[in-house]
Amino acid sequence: LCADCHTFGGAMRSDRAAADFAAIGAMPSTTLLSLRVFLKSSHGHMPNLILEEAQIEALSAFILELGGK
Numbered sequence: 001l002c003a004d005c006h007t008f009g010g011a012m013r014s015d016r017a018a019a020d021f022a023a024i025g026a027m028p029s030t031t032l033l034s035l036r037v038f039l040k041s042s043h044g045h046m047p048n049l050i051l052e053e054a055q056i057e058a059l060s061a062f063i064l065e066l067g068g069k
Contacts, residue, residue, distance in 0.1 A: 001049060002059070009066050018045075025067020035060035 002021070009022035024030055039056045042048050051059070 001047070005046075021063050022066040025063040025065070025069060027067070030064065030067060030069070032060050032064065035063060 005018035007020045009020065036056055039049075039051055039059065
């Protein structure tokens with residue numbers, strides 16, 4: 001689902017307006033806790049995804065790893 005809008009450490013594509021996961025993971029403010037809170041909250045520019053806890057943990061770890069954390 002994420003790949004519909006986000007890239008994962010590759011070249012940014014003009015047809016995808018969402019931030020690259022590597023860039024998100026590299027942000028100083030991005031932590032496991034901040035990602036968990038973000039992924040459990042509704043956001044105007046994202047679909048209202050309902051993820052299971054294991055999915056949130058896996059996605060958070062993936063984003064942090066891409067960001068070098």
